[in-house]
Amino acid sequence: MHLNFGKTLLTSLAMATLLGTATLVLPAQAANLRMAWAQDATGLDPHTQTAFSSLRLLELIYEPLVRLDAQYNVVPAVATSWEFSSDGLTLTFKLDPKAKFSTGDAVTSADVKASFERLLDEATAAAARANFLSIKTIDTPDPQTVVFNLSQPDAPILVAMSGTNASIVPASAIADGSVATKAVGSGPFMLDEWDPNVKEVLSANPNWAGGKPGVDGITISVLPSESSIIDSMRANQIDFALFNDPTIATLIPGEPNMTLNRIPGLAYNVLQLNPSRPPMDNVKVRQAISCAVNRQEIIDTALVGEGKVTGPLTMAAFASDPASLFCYKQDVEKAKALMAEAGLADGFSVNVIAATGEPPYAANEAQVLQSQLAVIGVKLTIQTMDLKVYVDTWLKGDFDMAVAQNGGRPDPYPMYNRYFTKDGNLIKVSNYADPELDKLLQEGRVETDIAKRKPIFQEFEQRLAEAAPWIWISSTVTYTANLATVKGYEINPSGLLFSLSKVTVGE
Amino acid sequence: MNYLLQRLLTFPLVLLGVSLLVFFAIRLVPGDAIIAMLGTEAGLLTDAQRASLAAYFGLDQPVVVQYGRWLAGLFQGNLGISTTYGKPVLEVIIARFPLTIELALLSMVIALAVGVPAGVFAATRNNRPSDLVVRLFAMLGQSTPSFVFGLVLIYLLSVNFHVLPAMGSFTPLFVDPLGNLAQMILPSITLGFAFAAAVTRISRSAMLDVLSDDYVRTARSKGASQRDVVWKHALPNALIPVVTLSGVEFGYLLGGAVIVEQIYALPGLGRLTLDAISQRDYALVQGAVLFIAFNFLVVNLLVDLAYAALDPRIRLGGR
Numbered sequence: 001m002h003l004n005f006g007k008t009l010l011t012s013l014a015m016a017t018l019l020g021t022a023t024l025v026l027p028a029q030a031a032n033l034r035m036a037w038a039q040d041a042t043g044l045d046p047h048t049q050t051a052f053s054s055l056r057l058l059e060l061i062y063e064p065l066v067r068l069d070a071q072y073n074v075v076p077a078v079a080t081s082w083e084f085s086s087d088g089l090t091l092t093f094k095l096d097p098k099a100k101f102s103t104g105d106a107v108t109s110a111d112v113k114a115s116f117e118r119l120l121d122e123a124t125a126a127a128a129r130a131n132f133l134s135i136k137t138i139d140t141p142d143p144q145t146v147v148f149n150l151s152q153p154d155a156p157i158l159v160a161m162s163g164t165n166a167s168i169v170p171a172s173a174i175a176d177g178s179v180a181t182k183a184v185g186s187g188p189f190m191l192d193e194w195d196p197n198v199k200e201v202l203s204a205n206p207n208w209a210g211g212k213p214g215v216d217g218i219t220i221s222v223l224p225s226e227s228s229i230i231d232s233m234r235a236n237q238i239d240f241a242l243f244n245d246p247t248i249a250t251l252i253p254g255e256p257n258m259t260l261n262r263i264p265g266l267a268y269n270v271l272q273l274n275p276s277r278p279p280m281d282n283v284k285v286r287q288a289i290s291c292a293v294n295r296q297e298i299i300d301t302a303l304v305g306e307g308k309v310t311g312p313l314t315m316a317a318f319a320s321d322p323a324s325l326f327c328y329k330q331d332v333e334k335a336k337a338l339m340a341e342a343g344l345a346d347g348f349s350v351n352v353i354a355a356t357g358e359p360p361y362a363a364n365e366a367q368v369l370q371s372q373l374a375v376i377g378v379k380l381t382i383q384t385m386d387l388k389v390y391v392d393t394w395l396k397g398d399f400d401m402a403v404a405q406n407g408g409r410p411d412p413y414p415m416y417n418r419y420f421t422k423d424g425n426l427i428k429v430s431n432y433a434d435p436e437l438d439k440l441l442q443e444g445r446v447e448t449d450i451a452k453r454k455p456i457f458q459e460f461e462q463r464l465a466e467a468a469p470w471i472w473i474s475s476t477v478t479y480t481a482n483l484a485t486v487k488g489y490e491i492n493p494s495g496l497l498f499s500l501s502k503v504t505v506g507e
Numbered sequence: 508m509n510y511l512l513q514r515l516l517t518f519p520l521v522l523l524g525v526s527l528l529v530f531f532a533i534r535l536v537p538g539d540a541i542i543a544m545l546g547t548e549a550g551l552l553t554d555a556q557r558a559s560l561a562a563y564f565g566l567d568q569p570v571v572v573q574y575g576r577w578l579a580g581l582f583q584g585n586l587g588i589s590t591t592y593g594k595p596v597l598e599v600i601i602a603r604f605p606l607t608i609e610l611a612l613l614s615m616v617i618a619l620a621v622g623v624p625a626g627v628f629a630a631t632r633n634n635r636p637s638d639l640v641v642r643l644f645a646m647l648g649q650s651t652p653s654f655v656f657g658l659v660l661i662y663l664l665s666v667n668f669h670v671l672p673a674m675g676s677f678t679p680l681f682v683d684p685l686g687n688l689a690q691m692i693l694p695s696i697t698l699g700f701a702f703a704a705a706v707t708r709i710s711r712s713a714m715l716d717v718l719s720d721d722y723v724r725t726a727r728s729k730g731a732s733q734r735d736v737v738w739k740h741a742l743p744n745a746l747i748p749v750v751t752l753s754g755v756e757f758g759y760l761l762g763g764a765v766i767v768e769q770i771y772a773l774p775g776l777g778r779l780t781l782d783a784i785s786q787r788d789y790a791l792v793q794g795a796v797l798f799i800a801f802n803f804l805v806v807n808l809l810v811d812l813a814y815a816a817l818d819p820r821i822r823l824g825g826r
Contacts, residue, residue: 042544042591042786050548125556127548181593196591197782198774199676221676224769228674231665237673387546388538388787395542395550406547418551425551 031216033486033505036229036238040197040222045180046167047119047126050407055164056242056497057200060218062167062185065093065112065146066158070492072317072410074158078107078168078186079146088153088448093146100207101170102190109140114171116148118179130425131160131414155448156411188213188501197222214488214504233258239486239505242496243479245360246306252481261480263491266314266408266415269298269307269359271352271369271471273401276431279348280400286468288338291327292376293369299474302364307474312416312464314408314475317450318457326466335376347377350400354382355390359405365473366403397428405476412457413445420464432469514808518801525800526581526793530574533784533792540564540590540787564590565790577793586797587790591783596794600776603763607776609680610698610767611760613691615753617699622706623749629707630714631737641707648704657697657770664693674772694771698764702756709752713745720744747817754810761806762799 041054046062049055065079074082079093099107116138119126134154139147150157160166168186173179183191188208193201200220204213221238223229226248232238234255243249252260273280273289280286295309309328313319322328327335339345352369354362363384370380380401385393394402409415419430421438440460447453465472478496482489485506490499541560542549552560561567568576580587586596629641665671672690680687717723718741726740763777772778776795783791 048544050545122553122555123559125552125560127545127551129553129556130551195774197778198772219676221674221772223674223772228661228770228772231661232671232674234665235669235671237671386538388542388785389536391542391547391549392537394547404547425553429547429550 031505033215033218033500033503034221034237034239035218035500036221036223036232036241038223038226038229038244041194041200043180044183044191044194046164046169046185047115047124047128047179050127050165052244053242057191057220058167058183058185059164059187059496059498060189060202060500061183061187061191062164062169063099063187064162064164064166065168066162067498068159068162068410068492070490072159072315074162077162078112082158084158084448088155088446089150091148091150091157093148095144095146096209097144098209099186100209101184101186102205102207103170103184104207105170105172106143107168107186108143109146110143111171112146112168113138113140114174115168116166118169118174119166126165128160128163128165130418131157132166153446153448155453156413156445159409159411160414162410188498189218192217208501210501213501215500218500230255233481233483236483238483240480240482240489240500240503243481246304246477246479247360249477249479249481250304250306252479257484259482259484261482261489261491263478263480263496264308265476265478266410267405267476268310268312268314268408269303269365269403269405269473269476271365271401271473272399272404272430273469273471274397274399274431275469276397277400279342279344280350282342283467284338284342285344287327287466288335288342288376289373289378290465290468290471291331291335291338292378293372293471293473294330295322295328295473297330297372298365298368302361302368303474306477310472310475311461312470312472313412313457313461315410315412317410318412318454318461320458320461325462326468328465332375339376344377347379349379349381351383352380352401352403353390353393353399354384354403355387356384358387358390359476362403362405369403394429397431412460413441416460416464417441417445420469430469432467434463434467437463511808511812514811518804521804522797522800526578526797527574529793529796530577530789531570533787533789534570536784536787538787539566540789541566543786543788577790581797586794589783589788589791589794591786591788591791596790599779599791600795600798603774603776603779605680606677606773607761607763609687609691610694610764610773610775611757613695614698614702614760614764615757617695618702618706618756619749619753621699622703623710623746625703625707626710627714627737627742627745629711630718631733633715638711641711645704645707645711648700649708651701652766653697653701653764654766654770656700657694657767660693660697661770672771677772677774690771690773694764694767694773697770698760698767705752705756706749710745710749713748714741717741717745743817747814750810750813750817754806754813758803758806761802 037053039053041057042051043049043054046058049058063077065077066074066082067077069075078095078099080096081094083092095107095109101107116132116135118124119129119132120135134150134152134157135148136151137149141147169179170184173182173184188205188210189202190205191200192203199222203217223232226243226245229238229241230248230251233241249260252258273286275281275286299305299307299309309322311320311322311325352366354366366382370382373380393399418424418426420432421441422433427433437460440456444453444456447456486503487506488503492499541564565573577587589596589599592599625641629638632638661671672693678686678690723736723741726736763775763780765777765781768775768778780792780795783795
């Protein structure tokens with residue numbers, strides 16, 4: 001009997017090992033790109049989705065009128081050319097006659113008109129609606145020409161039209177209400193299957209105006225964590241992946257056969273103060289906090305050196321040199337003096353909220369801030385909470401301070417209009433408005449000459465950094481990684497995955 | 508038969524309690540489906556936009572009305588529509604269930620195939636070195652969390668051998684049995700390992716008890732061989748606590764092995780429920796929890812019925 005037991009055990013172990021190894025090594029399919037991410041898309045309607053993964057998925061399927069290239073220049077997509085009238089009140093697009101939806105139907109001016117009317121309809125709850133409010137009417141003189149009549153000159157509108165949130169969808173899909181369920185676009189790929197939180201299966205769109213994509217299809221697997229994605233790449237199970245966590249992404253350069261691609265993002269890490277709550281209602285206290293913070297140290301420790309010190313503006317075209325901003329070099333003496341002037345030489349205690357895992361380093365950031373601010377007597381109590389609970393709290397403005405990562409825009413107006421103007425939708429979150437900031441944003445919005453816009457927004461940035469309602473810390477980095485067998489991937493900060501249309505997978 | 512009927516009659520009551528609990532508990536958690544979908548951008552919605560999304564997600568009615576509607580639907584076999592999937596909840600759950608059953612069965616088979624012989628072996632070698640070795644392994648198995656064991660397995664395989672079962676694109680059993688087994692073997696071992704340890708410990712102590720019983724001594728004195736005494740006379744009685752344990756465990760496993768499914772990216776019931784909670788897909792959370800509770804009730808009933816089959820002295824529902 002003893003012998004029997006030993007035999008049974010050995011046999012079952014051997015069986016398990018055999019089964020394990022014999023069938024695990026599966027052959028790679030050459031013409032299919034195997035991709036992975038840890039956060040799945042949350043929906044298919046390009047006009048309402050705002051989640052990072054949703055936008056990445058939808059930019060493979062849909063096309064906007066124009067795109068931004070790696071230098072943030074506006075380049076053709078569905079439209080081949082565009083022109084503002086001299087008074088800035090009409091914007092005319094010529095559409096690509098080759099542009100077709102995956103159904104084979106041509107993309108016409110009627111589709112563009114229907115798409116923008118859907119975007120503007122409040123019932124759609126479109127994410128980018130606020131950016132298009134200057135559109136008065138849309139004319140379609142012929143199937144290849146669209147004319148937007150604007151109520152006022154609006155320079156940022158062209159850049160806003162480059163977003164996936166301004167994708168052109170078929171007028172027929174809008175009419176039958178299938179936009180959110182069918183995903184019919186004019187982009188390089190078509191969605192064959194979506195099993196939420198498990199996988200997406202895409203195949204090349206034979207009708208794409210850009211020609212034949214380099215791969216026949218893309219399978220996107222939703223894996224539980226970014227470290228499990230690295231494991232799968234090591235095992236040659238995944239060719240290409242997206243990463244958000246710098247502590248994981250920075251492991252990749254040490255892996256043979258893997259390449260890490262870095263893309264500076266427009267999103268920024270920030271410590272939001274709540275100026276409606278004392279003592280943060282005192283500008284001296286806010287400035288003291290700004291002076292006490294060592295931004296580079298936060299990057300070096302909490303963010304493992306990834307990202308750069310930034311002011312409010314993260315886009316290279318408008319940003320000032322951070323060194324020129326108020327107290328961007330740590331100055332503890334000045335901070336203490338400011339605290340004393342505010343009558344708080346002994347400091348005070350406040351709570352700071354941080355979401356667990358979003359961004360992945362939020363808690364680390366909060367801890368570094370805690371130790372830096374302790375020097376001037378500001379005692380932070382860190383409250384970490386589940387992301388949805390955090391967002392709920394954040395939207396109500398129910399916090400003393402918040403460690404946040406906020407999304408950016410290529411243009412300063414849509415990026416900050418929502419927070420720091422008296423009518424902004426997120427004024428409840430910032431609790432800070434200033435007529436001068438309002439005025440500067442408006443001036444920058446209607447000015448169409450880029451050279452004149454830059455000084456306006458730099459003045460805005462200087463003023464915002466000095467008032468210090470928030471303490472801007474660092475810009476973000478988004479990562480992609482691929483196996484050596486993946487060729488032709490180009491980084492583009494706005495269409496992160498769009499260039500997968502050119503990628504090939506070989507031995 | 509009377510007993511069976513009584514048990515079945517308690518089902519609706521238990522399920523009603525579960526439904527009340529889950530319905531209101533999930534709504535007590537801050538953040539709704541709109542926030543789950545839009546994140547911080549939800550703050551950009553105008554009132555009219557928010558109202559139209561709330562109507563879409565069914566959040567525009569008072570909670571009590573929502574519950575009443577859901578309950579009424581339940582009686583018509585309608586668990587509602589999942590907002591994440593845009594499909595009926597029951598359809599989504601049923602699609603994930605086969606994997607959950609397969610994982611539960613495979614890990615049970617591993618646990619019992621290893622645990623019962625090991626426990627019996629240890630009991631017959633009471634306090635000898637080989638018994639201590641088995642007990643040590645059992646202790647280790649029970650005290651190692653499945654996420655540690657699972658991650659260590661993955662790490663060893665990926666770093667040292669560059670092999671891993673294909674994660675994320677699950678192969679159903681009937682499409683490609685071999686490919687499916689390759690994907691399921693590691694998760695099953697991970698789950699089965701801890702459970703095998705529990706089975707080993709409980710069958711060892713049950714066996715020790717039974718081996719000192721009078722009837723076993725009688726059997727021995729009548730000249731039965733050691734093999735007959737252990738396997739024919741003692742084992743059936745020693746198995747009763749193992750059945751109890753397995754039943755409870757199986758009931759849990761049918762609710763999905765959240766951690767193991769998460770580690771190995773398996774689309775089972777556990778991961779489904781977890782994702783549904785994090786996306787505030789209320790209908791799906793309610794449906795899944797109710798489904799899990801129902802399974803648990805059925806398994807428990809089956810375990811009780813199995814007692815009677817194993818031991819004729821047990822009369823269910825008797826006076």
